[in-house]
Amino acid sequence: MSNLSLRMFNHKSTVYFTLSILIIGVFFFGYRLITSENALLFSTNIKLSDTIFFLSLTLLAFKLAFLIFLFVSYRKYKPIESVSPEELLFCTIIVPAYNEGQQVYETLKSLSKSDYPKKKMHIIAIDDGSADDTWFWLTKAKQELGNSIDILQQPTNKGKREALYLAFKKINSEVIITVDSDSVVAEDTIRNIVSPFVLNQNCGAVAGNVKVLNVNNGIIPKMLNVSFAFSFEFVRSAQSIYGTVLCTPGALSAYRKEAVLSCLDKWIGQTFLGKRTQIGEDRAMTNMILKQGYDVFFQSNAMVYTDIPTTYNQLRKMFTRWERSNIRENLMMTKFAFSNYRTSNKLAARFLLINQWIKMLIAVPAQLVMLVFLYFDPFLFITTSLFGIFIFSSIPAYFFYFKVRSFKDCMFAYSYGIFYAFSLFWITPYALLTAGNNGWLTRSKVTD
Numbered sequence: 336m337s338n339l340s341l342r343m344f345n346h347k348s349t350v351y352f353t354l355s356i357l358i359i360g361v362f363f364f365g366y367r368l369i370t371s372e373n374a375l376l377f378s379t380n381i382k383l384s385d386t387i388f389f390l391s392l393t394l395l396a397f398k399l400a401f402l403i404f405l406f407v408s409y410r411k412y413k414p415i416e417s418v419s420p421e422e423l424l425f426c427t428i429i430v431p432a433y434n435e436g437q438q439v440y441e442t443l444k445s446l447s448k449s450d451y452p453k454k455k456m457h458i459i460a461i462d463d464g465s466a467d468d469t470w471f472w473l474t475k476a477k478q479e480l481g482n483s484i485d486i487l488q489q490p491t492n493k494g495k496r497e498a499l500y501l502a503f504k505k506i507n508s509e510v511i512i513t514v515d516s517d518s519v520v521a522e523d524t525i526r527n528i529v530s531p532f533v534l535n536q537n538c539g540a541v542a543g544n545v546k547v548l549n550v551n552n553g554i555i556p557k558m559l560n561v562s563f564a565f566s567f568e569f570v571r572s573a574q575s576i577y578g579t580v581l582c583t584p585g586a587l588s589a590y591r592k593e594a595v596l597s598c599l600d601k602w603i604g605q606t607f608l609g610k611r612t613q614i615g616e617d618r619a620m621t622n623m624i625l626k627q628g629y630d631v632f633f634q635s636n637a638m639v640y641t642d643i644p645t646t647y648n649q650l651r652k653m654f655t656r657w658e659r660s661n662i663r664e665n666l667m668m669t670k671f672a673f674s675n676y677r678t679s680n681k682l683a684a685r686f687l688l689i690n691q692w693i694k695m696l697i698a699v700p701a702q703l704v705m706l707v708f709l710y711f712d713p714f715l716f717i718t719t720s721l722f723g724i725f726i727f728s729s730i731p732a733y734f735f736y737f738k739v740r741s742f743k744d745c746m747f748a749y750s751y752g753i754f755y756a757f758s759l760f761w762i763t764p765y766a767l768l769t770a771g772n773n774g775w776l777t778r779s780k781v782t783d
Contacts, residue, residue, distance in 0.1 A: 394697065401690050402730070408573035414636040417526040418533045424509040425455045426529055426589070431498035432473070432516035433463040438642070440472040445519035447480050451526050458484040459502045460516075464492035469516075495585070496616040500603045503595060512589045513617075518641040519548060520587065528589045528637035539594040539629025540621060541637070542571055542580045543587030548640035555650060557744070558751035559643055564738060565731035565748075571633040577683035578630030581668075581691070582618045582661075587639035590624065598623035607663050608771040615660025622667050625684070628677035651759060658766030665691045698764040705760075720756055728752035 428446055432439040439460065446458055458480070462470045473486045485505075489498060499513060510529050514520065524543065531538045545567050547560040567584070574580045583590070598620075605612040605619055612619065625631055644650040665688065672688050675681070709716045732748035739745070 394693065397690075397693065401686075404686065405570060405573040408576045409569055411576050412572040412633075412635075414527070414634050415531045415534060415632075416636075417523065418530045420452050422533050423452060423455055423526065423529055424532055426451075426457075426510040426512055426525065427502075427506045427508040428456065428458045428512045428514055428525070429499060429502040429506075430458065430460040430514050430516050431463055431495050431502075432460060432465065432469050433492060433495070433498075434465045434467045435469050435472075435516040436467050437472050439469055439516040440476050442514065442516050442518055443473075443476040443480065443484065446514065446525070447483065448522060449520065449525040450522045451529075453483065456483070456525065457508065459505065460484060460486050461498040461502055462486070462488045463495065463498040464489045466492075494613045496603065496613060499616065500599070503599055506592065509592055510589055511592055511595055513585065513587070514639065515586045515641055517548075518586045518639045520640075521638045524587070524637045524639060527634050528587065531632050531634065532589070532591055535630065535632075537578075537628075537630050538632060539591050539624040539627065540580075540583050540631045541589045542575075542583040542631070542633045543589075543637040543639045544568055544571075544633070544635045545584050545586045546638055546640045547643055549642050549645065553645045554747075554750070555645055555647070556643055558747045558754060559650075561731055561735045561745060561748045562751050564735045568635055568738070569731075569734050572635060574687060575631075575633035577680040577687075578632060579625065579680060579684040579687055580631040580633045581621065581687060582664075583621045583631060585617045586641040587637065588617060588620075590620070591629070594624045594627060594629050595620070597627060610771065610773060612663070613773045614656050615663060618660050618664040619667070622664050625668070626671045626676055630680075647758065651762065654759060654762045655766050655769075658763050659770050659772065661691065662695060662767055662770045665695060694763065695767060698767050702761070702764050721753075724752040724756055725749070 430439065430442055430446070435442075443458060443460060449456065460473050460476065462473055470488060473488075477484055477486050487501060489501070503511065510532050512525065512528065528541050528543055531541050545563060547556050547563060550556045550560045571580050602616070602620055602623055621631055644653055668688055669692075672681075672685050705716070708719075728749045728751070732745045735748060736742060736745040
């Protein structure tokens with residue numbers, strides 16, 4: 336879908352158009368199944384093999400069981416309340432920046448407004464060889480914030496992992512927090528993300544709650560605003576019950592210093608297929624901390640608002656990078672998840688990993704089955720797809736409505752379901768086939 340076509344509809348029209356398509360699709364799906372004797376699923380000439388049919392039912396049953404597992408776990412979740420100022424630990428906040436311009440200044444200003452004890456918080460901002468005026472804005476922030484911030488500059492662009500590593504080596508605080516340079520935090524975010532380390536000595540890392548900052552900048556941010564609420568808040572809340580949040584996001588995460596230092600050399604020197612790894616630094620760090628036996632939690636009350644892509648081209652690059660990282664780190668997690676790597680919640684961690692593996696394993700075969708289905712009965716394929724989108728998009732739509740109480744906004748879950756199914760369906764199989772590629776894809780903001 337082109338950027339022009341995305342601009343053709345206003346937001347209200349998009350919702351109405353989406354619902355109309357889904358209703359028509361569901362109607363014709365039911366009509367076709369009831370009246371057609373030649374539909375693919377009921378044809379005497381073209382039948383799915385018993386094996387494929389059995390596997391399909393098994394996968395569907397597993398996915399339904401997994402959703403029930405997430406729902407039950409989510410109902411048990413409660414964020415940890417902030418401890419008193421006296422109990423809070425000393426923390427250092429790292430903000431790596433590349434071609435971020437004035438936005439990094441806004442990020443640093445939001446951090447400086449945190450209601451965290453000033454004597455217990457320090458900021459390190461790194462310009463990773465930017466080609467724009469990022470260094471100017473870091474200098475301006477330094478002039479205004481004084482000794483509460485240190486600014487560093489890489490002579491050339493070496494990548495986010497190298498920038499973080501530079502700062503990691505300079506830290507002697509008890510907690511390390513990383514914040515993306517295109518993000519802003521709430522006043523109580525730092526307090527809330529540090530508190531679990533005070534109350535749980537086995538807490539190795541904490542994931543923040545990622546929200547969309549530029550939600551009013553087009554249809555894509557509005558759709559992702561709903562999608563993120565489900566994939567980040569709902570799923571990570573459920574994972575947090577078992578101390579097994581699979582990824583601490585780059586937008587906002589916190590780590591126990593000892594946990595980071597124990598794996599720092601392996602993290603910076605990580606390779607995949609013989610090449611130094613330049614992407615997925617957040618998921619890699621999470622894996623290495625889990626492997627040490629630490630728990631990784633999620634704090635829904637530690638909110639960060641981050642800029643997200645507004646065009647299809649930017650979005651598919653971001654998703655491709657994320658999927659490549661997931662594939663690599665699922666392989667890495669498999670090496671320790673089935674061992675006696677910690678004392679509790681190992682079964683839940685394995686269940687979460689198996690779900691990731693199923694997604695990987697069916698990615699390419701599912702595309703082939705889709706093409707066969709489309710060839711033999713394109714009409715039934717489209718109506719079946721719309722019916723599936725309606726059913727499975729209703730889950731994030733309901734969750735978003737439950738959290739925000741906005742019927743209008745929750746309808747964008749259906750828009751996103753159609754958008755993803757027909758324009759981003761190829762991301763996972765493509766990432767699987769190109770998992771060895773190292774490109775960041777979205778960092779060159781000067782030329783985007």
